[in-house]
Amino acid sequence: MLAAVSTPPFHPSPQATAAWRDRDDACPGALRLHAADDGALARIRIPGGVLRVDQAEALGRAARELGDGELHLTSRGNVQVRRLAAGCGGELAKRLGASGLLPSQRHERVRNIVASPLSGLDGRGFTDVRPWLRELDALLCASEAAAWLSGRFLFALDDGRGDVAGLSADVTVRAAPGEGAWLRVGASDAVLPVSSEEAPRAALLAAEVFLEAAKGQTWRVSELAVPADELLSDVVRRLRAPQPTAVPGWQVTGEPSPGLVTAPDGMTGLSVLAPLGRLTAAQWAELTASAVRELRLTPWRGVILPMAPVSRLSHLAATGLITEPASPWTGVGACIGRPGCAKSRADVRTDAATALRPGGGLPVYWSGCERRCGRPRGDHVDVVAEQDGGYRISVVRDGLAQATFLNSPLLATAVAAARTQDQFHDQ
Template sequence: MLAAMPAPSAPPARTGDDRCPGAVRLHTADDGALARVRLPGGLLTSRQAAALARLSDELGDGHLDLTSRGNIQLRGLPDACGAELGNRLREAGLLPSEQHDRVRNVAASPLCGLDGPASADVQAWVRELDRLLCTNPNITQLSGRFLFGLDDGRGDIAALAPDVTLIATDDGHALLSYAAAGSCLRIPAAHAPRAAVLAAEWFLDERRRTGSTAWRIAELPAGQRPRLGELGQRLIAEGISAEPAERTPRPGAPTAPGLVPGPGGRTALSVTAPLGRLSTGQWRLLHETADAAGTGELRVTPWRGIVVPGLPSDEAPARLAALAAAGLVTSPDSAWHRAGACAGRPGCAKSRADVRADAAACLAHSASGQPLPVYWSGCERRCGHPTDGRWVDVLATDDGYRIAIRDGATETAPVTVPSADLAGAVATARTTTR
């Protein structure tokens, strides 16, 4: 049996500027500039999706990368394209406020309202929250990594431990907490988006008061974290009733690929991008499917997937089969399901290997139905790695790949294997139950 070992320690105190990329604040990589386009709640229209495909083809490398926040990244861009990119994103309605661009990090339950009645319309919360963020000058002080999470009650988004979490209840209320903690405030659902903004402002106030440089709630020492009682008083002063409450965590699961039957004879399609990356051809097939048979909308998930809502149930299986034929992951039994990788070589100078190529080679020869998620990283930064549950950590080293199973605060004793033995070692780790 593999022994449990402590996982890496908490993030160190922040000492530099927040260099998180945005839509017009580009990051320079070895394969060109990178832009990150925020999609609050993962929501976009097929027209906006078509605009992203054109941008990738005309300015980028012909691909779109999905992030663990449900955002989109364009790679291989010219260094001087920021102005043109910003103008075209504004025209598509994807950049409502350049000043607020990087703080529009909002994750929401992707299947809300699609697989049955919902406790609240969290997509409506998303739109209102985004409007409030973009009209608030104070909120621009948040880092580009601060996350708002809107959970419809199933527990999928709460499991990500967002910095400010809203969870819908069945009685017209919402539970507001920091980092999805058990202790929370019970507030009217109608005021949920405004309360989330006030909670973020309270975090900024407390950070200034203590002199902290933290970007996220989890980076604050326990004694410096915002107190719910004081936040409750602030909400009440703003006309929002708030009372202390406790919540029982629900084991919310990530959105799985496949058919999602719903009410009214409608079915949604859920697919995953192989290793989090889509060609523009695959992306176009998705938004054309949304236009031809769905509602004309897409929902990008925090698990590097896409949901196409509202197809007629008798038409949905054939549409899903067409997406599978295009190379998208359409079944939870696929070895590619819940498998991810960072950019690796040649795009990242810090990477020790072409991790995407090595991961693809492993998965092409793997059996289906493997239970544990797996993530390949080219260096110790592990950009984009899973943040919840158990997962297999495959890290490139100078001597091959280091493999361990991570689970919260612990990891198994790692083993290092040469690239030639990687596929078998990863398959064994993914099927480890202890």
């Protein structure tokens, strides 16, 4: 067991606070809305993507009555509501608070936690991470220091299968074989073994150590001049823990496939994907009607419905949701593009839909500019709108990219070739 060590509360100096405010990350939240080209935008943090049915219904009503009725899933399992009317921020906050989606106003933008969405459902993984999720969220909201985290800082809770461990989180807790867990800070070369009971507290401590090192100057561990291994060593010192060990085969697996989820005891659940992460009011209503107790939003813009009967799958498919791995929409993502974003050079969602081809392969992500908002981690095909028209296509593997420049008539063929790693050349 790790010794309990009290950590002095983090209070930024006036200089650090000023620097922080000068470099505000501008991430939208539920209380601080973003002025997009198509109206105000709210990003609502859903730790672990877990929503009770009544909370999902409340979100649907808020989107219909205050926005355009649609819900957009993010790469962190959060929800965005767009085209909000001017001056509705107070009403939105009131509704979210009443449904339990706003437990701490000071922490609402920092509750960025991804968790293995199939944990406890399909018999894989070493532990059910939902207790970790509940405890970490509660600790996060109770921490004075954590309120100073940026809206980009990310925690990941992996049940051992390796799905969210590959999402480049700032702090990752991964279940270990048997009992216990490994704590990793950023891309550190080592991990700290911790007990299962103490894993959430160790994760929060790692975030507080980051804040002290960052001094309000950086948003994420990867931006620090201090190596991640030094942060981990500081966590070890404060916990009076054994020395870290080498990363033990940090293998990464993929996202849940759409379709039926079957547990060892025969209980079923459903997995669906939202095309480009966009859920219409009708699709959201069908999801909430099909859910039993809860929905789990995934970092891959999907939804898991634990214990939902297989008979609901056809109803979900009828609304346009992806329910089969062979769907041409599987693995296709995009930013909001035009007309919602002034920085976008193209209507990337329409172009992505036009370029759909069967065959699958690497994930592909369409971006309207070089910011690449929401792009996936890991190997993928990167499609970016060019300043003078057309798109630049890159196959990204292990951080290396091979690019080609194409005009629109060849776009669909080139993207399909890139996804399947066929030979493709500059056009």
